[in-house]
Amino acid sequence: MGSTNSTLLKIPNVEVLMQETGFSPAHIIRLHDRFKALDKEGRGHLCPHDFGAIKELAMNPIGDRIIGAFFSPGKETVDFHTFVKILAHFRPVDKDRPKEPNSPEPINSRSNKLKFAFQLYDQDKDGKISRDELLQVLRAMLGMQVTDEQLESIADRTIQEADLDRDDAISFEEFRKSLEKINIDHKMSIRFLR
Amino acid sequence: MVLNFNERSPFTYLMCVICIASLGYGANVMAFEPTSTSPSKLPPWSQVEDTDPDPDPGETTQAVFTLNYPRIQIPFEITLWVLLASFAKIGFHVYHKITVWVPESCLLISIGLIVGGIMHSLHEKPPAVLTSNAFFLYMLPPIVLDSGYFMPTRPFFENFGTVLWFAVVGTLWNSIGIGISLFAICQIEVFGVQDITLQENFLFASIISAVEPVAVLTVFEDISVHEQLYIVVFGECLFNDAVTVVLYNLFNHVAALEVVEAGDVFLDIGHFFVVGLGGTIFGALFGFVTAFTTRFTGKVREIEPLIIFLYSYLAYLIAELLAISSIMAIVICALTMKYYVEENVSQRSCTTIRHVIKMVGSVSETLIFFFLGVVTITTEHEWNWGYILFALLFALLWRGLGILVLTQIINPFRTIPFNFKDQFGLAYGGLRGAVSFALAFTLPDSIGRKDLFITGTIVVIIFTVFIQGITIRPLLKLMNVRKTNRNQETINDEIHKRLMEHTVAGIEDLCGQWSHYYWKDKFMKFNNRILRKILIRDNHPESSIVALYKKLELQNAMEVLDQMSGDISAAPSLISLQYVSSISRPVLLFSEVFETTVSYTNKHTLPDDITAREILMRRHTSLRRSLRAGSFHGTVCNTIYMRALIYTGYRKTKKNAKSYIIIYIIYTLLNMEMRVFDPFLALFLPECCKNVAEVFLSAHGPKFEL
Numbered sequence: 001m002g003s004t005n006s007t008l009l010k011i012p013n014v015e016v017l018m019q020e021t022g023f024s025p026a027h028i029i030r031l032h033d034r035f036k037a038l039d040k041e042g043r044g045h046l047c048p049h050d051f052g053a054i055k056e057l058a059m060n061p062i063g064d065r066i067i068g069a070f071f072s073p074g075k076e077t078v079d080f081h082t083f084v085k086i087l088a089h090f091r092p093v094d095k096d097r098p099k100e101p102n103s104p105e106p107i108n109s110r111s112n113k114l115k116f117a118f119q120l121y122d123q124d125k126d127g128k129i130s131r132d133e134l135l136q137v138l139r140a141m142l143g144m145q146v147t148d149e150q151l152e153s154i155a156d157r158t159i160q161e162a163d164l165d166r167d168d169a170i171s172f173e174e175f176r177k178s179l180e181k182i183n184i185d186h187k188m189s190i191r192f193l194r
Numbered sequence: 195m196v197l198n199f200n201e202r203s204p205f206t207y208l209m210c211v212i213c214i215a216s217l218g219y220g221a222n223v224m225a226f227e228p229t230s231t232s233p234s235k236l237p238p239w240s241q242v243e244d245t246d247p248d249p250d251p252g253e254t255t256q257a258v259f260t261l262n263y264p265r266i267q268i269p270f271e272i273t274l275w276v277l278l279a280s281f282a283k284i285g286f287h288v289y290h291k292i293t294v295w296v297p298e299s300c301l302l303i304s305i306g307l308i309v310g311g312i313m314h315s316l317h318e319k320p321p322a323v324l325t326s327n328a329f330f331l332y333m334l335p336p337i338v339l340d341s342g343y344f345m346p347t348r349p350f351f352e353n354f355g356t357v358l359w360f361a362v363v364g365t366l367w368n369s370i371g372i373g374i375s376l377f378a379i380c381q382i383e384v385f386g387v388q389d390i391t392l393q394e395n396f397l398f399a400s401i402i403s404a405v406e407p408v409a410v411l412t413v414f415e416d417i418s419v420h421e422q423l424y425i426v427v428f429g430e431c432l433f434n435d436a437v438t439v440v441l442y443n444l445f446n447h448v449a450a451l452e453v454v455e456a457g458d459v460f461l462d463i464g465h466f467f468v469v470g471l472g473g474t475i476f477g478a479l480f481g482f483v484t485a486f487t488t489r490f491t492g493k494v495r496e497i498e499p500l501i502i503f504l505y506s507y508l509a510y511l512i513a514e515l516l517a518i519s520s521i522m523a524i525v526i527c528a529l530t531m532k533y534y535v536e537e538n539v540s541q542r543s544c545t546t547i548r549h550v551i552k553m554v555g556s557v558s559e560t561l562i563f564f565f566l567g568v569v570t571i572t573t574e575h576e577w578n579w580g581y582i583l584f585a586l587l588f589a590l591l592w593r594g595l596g597i598l599v600l601t602q603i604i605n606p607f608r609t610i611p612f613n614f615k616d617q618f619g620l621a622y623g624g625l626r627g628a629v630s631f632a633l634a635f636t637l638p639d640s641i642g643r644k645d646l647f648i649t650g651t652i653v654v655i656i657f658t659v660f661i662q663g664i665t666i667r668p669l670l671k672l673m674n675v676r677k678t679n680r681n682q683e684t685i686n687d688e689i690h691k692r693l694m695e696h697t698v699a700g701i702e703d704l705c706g707q708w709s710h711y712y713w714k715d716k717f718m719k720f721n722n723r724i725l726r727k728i729l730i731r732d733n734h735p736e737s738s739i740v741a742l743y744k745k746l747e748l749q750n751a752m753e754v755l756d757q758m759s760g761d762i763s764a765a766p767s768l769i770s771l772q773y774v775s776s777i778s779r780p781v782l783l784f785s786e787v788f789e790t791t792v793s794y795t796n797k798h799t800l801p802d803d804i805t806a807r808e809i810l811m812r813r814h815t816s817l818r819r820s821l822r823a824g825s826f827h828g829t830v831c832n833t834i835y836m837r838a839l840i841y842t843g844y845r846k847t848k849k850n851a852k853s854y855i856i857i858y859i860i861y862t863l864l865n866m867e868m869r870v871f872d873p874f875l876a877l878f879l880p881e882c883c884k885n886v887a888e889v890f891l892s893a894h895g896p897k898f899e900l
Binding site: 031034037051054056057060061062063066087090116117120121137138141142145146150153154157158161162175178179181182183184186187188189190192 | 610684685687689690691692695696697698699700702704705707740746747
């Protein structure tokens with residue numbers, strides 16, 4: 001137990017981090033170990049190149065978008081805090097949390113999970129998923145199995161199903177509405193190991 | 195019924211005619227006279243030939259009209275019984291309301307009771323159908339194949355752990371719990387059942403722990419209960435059949451032994467695992483062999499369904515031969531082969547396979563419940579108030595306790611834990627049925643109290659089926675169990691779900707963790723790279739997104755046709771759709787063929803009519819836009835379009851509408867692989883447009899079957 005405490009002490013502002021993200025100390029320690037493992041050159045922060053070294057992530061169709069989600073616009077590195085905060089999106093939702101009216105929404109709320117997913121589509125960050133962005137994602141996910149024309153038809157249909165204000169793009173509200181029947185908590189959560 | 199047949203009176207022959215003509219209940223009863231009587235007493239009318247070999251030369255009518263009953267006796271009786279059970283089933287559905295409130299199994303048992311009553315009053319014995327062989331070799335495989343084939347694979351694999359947990363551990367818990375409690379009851383002198391040994395108690399307990407899903411699943415579907423609950427009940431019932439049969443054989447074997455040693459018990463436990471795993475591996479093997487065989491049946495479509503059935507049955511029989519779990523074998527075989535087979539066989543074969551499996555499975559099930567009713571009245575019962583009532587009590591109690599305890603243990607491992615309502619649904623939905631009954635009936639005669647056990651089993655079954663079966667529906671509705679949200683499928687859902695799965699898989703890789711997404715991913719890759727290449731004939735790997743897209747497009751096109759007055763768009767060549775009614779019949783035929791008979795229903799309609807229309811309008815305009823473009827599809831379509839216009843120009847009759855709509859459908863289909871839709875073309879295209887179709891086909895290319 002002594003070693004875990006000392007590891008915790010080494011991380012700056014760990015209390016604040018645990019408060020904001022809701023991770024337990026055991027989780028934080030494990031994530032810290034993972035961070036250190038990824039950070040091969042021991043610089044204390046990660047750059048896109050480090051993420052790219054993860055083999056399976058490189059093979060993931062939207063791997064590059066996921067990596068991109070970690071880096072806020074303009075920044076080229078990810079420190080441990082940002083790393084943990086982004087991962088906190090995927091914590092399972094706490095059912096028994098008391099609803100305090102003044103506290104900010106937890107990072108792993110349904111709405112924030114949806115925002116994360118939306119971000120993966122909306123690369124130019126204009127708040128809308130345009131037809132082209134949708135096409136890119138579809139192409140990445142469906143790969144070589146479909147012809148371009150089929151892809152375009154599918155993209156058309158997708159937009160037509162969700163688009164309520166006829167602007168030929170999906171805004172965040174329309175996105176949220178089209179997914180109201182799906183159990184986002186289940187789909188966008190992972191059980192973090194200790 | 196002894197008639198004096200030595201007189202050749204017209205009355206005799208009139209009686210014969212009347213006998214044959216009355217094919218209702220009466221005929222059944224009379225038909226059974228021969229079975230119960232000793233061989234020396236042949237039915238009166240067949241004695242005509244035997245006792246009078248030299249007819250009077252004056253009588254020539256005898257040669258024209260003879261009856262040879264013994265020859266057709268067995269198939270005839272089987273057919274009559276099956277027909278009777280089917281009439282009963284048809285009869286129930288005349289009043290739709292009845293089946294809503296009372297599950298079919300109840301009704302069948304009731305009819306069985308009535309028939310049993312009739313037979314008993316005429317001092318008949320029921321046919322010896324429920325022998326061990328007849329049940330295990332002929333009646334059980336169809337039921338199990340039916341369940342295995344229609345199990346929704348994806349939710350099943352997602353909940354695999356839970357299903358196995360409840361099936362295996364749950365059944366063990368129930369059997370052992372009930373067995374021990376009943377043994378304790380036996381020790382009490384008052385009930386007078388002290389002669390039942392512990393092993394026999396365990397045997398009885400294992401028989402009454404087998405749960406039966408049919409009634410419960412129908413209720414679950416009707417009230418659209420959420421998927422997790424549905425699949426756990428389904429899976430549990432399926433696998434606990436396997437576990438029960440293994441336990442039954444185990445305890446049977448143990449009950450026969452005079453002294454049970456600890457070593458024997460451990461051997462038996464090891465045997466249990468060998469049996470289970472062996473069955474699984476065997477089934478998977480057969481599944482792959484079947485899939486591989488269907489790869490080559492492209493030219494002999496007629497025997498495709500036969501291959502499926504033969505291989506499944508073979509898996510079952512060989513597993514029986516090797517004394518490994520035959521139920522597991524056939525279920526796993528059905529599960530593994532379904533995916534590959536449905537890509538290899540033609541649409542017609544696919545429908546045939548599904549319908550036949552469903553048909554034979556439900557016939558089997560019907561017959562068993564029916565016989566339950568009959569046998570209840572006609573057997574000698576041994577009634578023992580204490581033992582039987584306590585058996586019932588313990589059955590219910592241990593199931594409830596079992597579900598509670600097991601759920602507490604497994605909930606932490608589930609992403610969607612079961613709440614109390616779910617647990618209630620699980621526990622209350624534990625109806626006993628066909629398998630319990632058959633197992634009880636096939637108990638060896640060496641068990642002293644066999645009749646008591648049979649009576650006990652029948653009581654438990656009847657209680658659960660009637661009381662629980664009838665009340666479960668209102669109770670679940672009252673408790674407002676979580677409903678499913680699978681009722682609408684849209685492309686959006688599918689795409690976003692896929693994205694989220696990829697995201698989560700990526701994040702897990704990032705964190706260096708594994709989960710079942712990892713295994714699923716690995717399996718899909720293995721599947722795409724190796725398995726599909728070997729087992730599937732034309733390997734066009736198709737994403738579920740694309741499949742769903744095609745399905746929805748076709749659905750929408752159908753909806754256009756179904757609407758009496760459509761106002762699709764202001765296109766100049768708009769034909770009024772009033773003529774649609776003349777072609778709606780083949781459209782309906784098509785949609786029946788097209789509908790998947792998956793037991794878990796999916797309704798594919800869009801949120802509401804207006805939205806559907808709007809989407810259709812927009813699709814129409816975008817399609818027309820691309821028609822004018824110089825794309826390949828545009829060129830082909832233009833050709834067809836122009837030809838169609840020529841045709842419509844020629845016949846300014848009802849066929850106008852038909853042609854235009856057909857063109858529309860064809861164009862929609864142009865965007866998809868036609869391979870899947872051959873029966874559609876065959877059913878749908880009327881003669882006048884065959885030429886158009888030929889043009890299109892020759893332009894578009896490859897092989898389609900018309």
